[in-house]
Amino acid sequence: DIQMTQSPSSLSASVGDRVTITCQASQDISNSLNWYQQKPGKAPKLVIYDASNLETGVPSRFSGSGSGTVFTFTISSLQPKDIATYYCQQYDNLPYTFGQGTKLEIK
Amino acid sequence: EVQLVESGGGLVKPGGSLRLSCAASGFTFSSYSMNWVRHTPGKGLEWVSCISSSSSYIYYAESVKGRFTVSRDNAKNSVYLQMNSLRAEDTAVYYCARLGGLGASAFDNWGQGTMVTVSS
Numbered sequence: 186d187i188q189m190t191q192s193p194s195s196l197s198a199s200v201g202d203r204v205t206i207t208c209q210a211s212q213d214i215s216n217s218l219n220w221y222q223q224k225p226g227k228a229p230k231l232v233i234y235d236a237s238n239l240e241t242g243v244p245s246r247f248s249g250s251g252s253g254t255v256f257t258f259t260i261s262s263l264q265p266k267d268i269a270t271y272y273c274q275q276y277d278n279l280p281y282t283f284g285q286g287t288k289l290e291i292k
Numbered sequence: 293e294v295q296l297v298e299s300g301g302g303l304v305k306p307g308g309s310l311r312l313s314c315a316a317s318g319f320t321f322s323s324y325s326m327n328w329v330r331h332t333p334g335k336g337l338e339w340v341s342c343i344s345s346s347s348s349y350i351y352y353a354e355s356v357k358g359r360f361t362v363s364r365d366n367a368k369n370s371v372y373l374q375m376n377s378l379r380a381e382d383t384a385v386y387y388c389a390r391l392g393g394l395g396a397s398a399f400d401n402w403g404q405g406t407m408v409t410v411s412s
Contacts (some may be wrong), residue, residue, distance in 0.1 A: 219398045221337075228402035229329075229337065234393050240400070272337055276397045280353050281327075281339040 187211050187275050191284035197292045204260040206287045208273035213253050217277035220249055220258045223286075224269045232271075233258065265291060294318040294401045296388050301406030304378055308410070312373040314388030314403055322346075322366040325391040327399060328373050330384035330408075338384075342391065343371060356382075378410045 188211040198204050208218065216236035221229040231240045233249035236256055246261045260267055268291055273284040300312040314326070328340040341362040342351045350362055361374040371388055385405040392400035 217397065221399070223331075223337075228387055228405055229331075229389075229399070230402070231393070231398050231400050234398040234400075235395065238394075240393075240398075270336075274337070274399075279342070279351050281342075283337040283339070286336040 186280055187214060187278055187282050189273055189275055189282050189284040191271075191273055191287050193287060194285065195288040195290065197290045198263050199292045200263055200265060202263045204263050204267075204289065206258040206271055206273075208251075208256045208258070208284050210254045210256075210275055210277075214275045214277035216252050217275055218249075218251070218256050219274045219276065221272045221274065222267075222269045223272065229272065263289075263291075294390070296390065296401060296403035298386065298388055298403040298406040301386065301408045303409045303411065305412050306379060306410055308378050309374070309376045310378065310408060312375065312386055312388075312406060312408070314371045314373075316369045316371070316388075316390075319390070319401075321369040325349075325396065326364060326371040327389045327391055328362065328371075329387045329389050329399065329402075330382075331387065331405070332384045340386070341373065375408070378408075380410050382408060383410045384408060 190209045218236045220233040223229040237249045270286045270288045295317045297315045325344045327342045343362045359377045364371040387405045388403045389399035390401040
């Protein structure tokens with residue numbers, strides 16, 4: 186199975202800060218990576234697909250980049266509504282696997 | 293509007309069984325692969341199973357293989373997860389999720405989830 190490792194596990198930042206989360210795959214997955222946002226008690230929501238494509242309706246302050254084994258997810262200017270746990274997920278090989286999540290909090 | 297509504301969760305004893313259902317609307321259900329994904333506070337998100345649009349291809353996570361069975365009824369726009377021999381570690385919120393997006397490679401729509409608790 187492909188292991189996905191996210192860092193950091195938690196992150197505290199101020200409103201307006203630039204926030205970056207890293208996801209590392211245990212093998213080359215090309216750009217077969219998605220990012221999800223999950224708020225407490227809610228279902229996950231797709232934010233970025235194919236490593237760098239913004240899902241329809243998602244604000245442009247969210248972005249993704251990377252290819253191969255290292256990927257980044259960035260919020261350019263953190264807003265209070267962005268407080269959530271973020272997960273990366275690979276679809277290069279079954280089983281689909283997720284990172285352990287990054288819990289984002291407001292400082 | 294795409295809607296996925298899960299049902300069937302509840303409290304069950306170890307070794308027991310439960311059948312989850314997911315009713316879909318707002319899209320051509322028969323054209324999409326459907327998945328079950330579970331979430332626990334300690335382990336995060338875990339993919340459980342996938343069934344292709346015509347049920348030709350079915351896949352399971354190793355952790356549930358031999359105990360869980362996924363199926364679908366395209367006439368009823370529904371997907372199911374039969375869970376047998378349940379264990380405490382199966383306790384989670386279970387989501388059904390559509391495999392969509394441009395390359396049919398992302399979970400682009402999710403249900404609200406149904407809670408499964410395995411405890412004596």
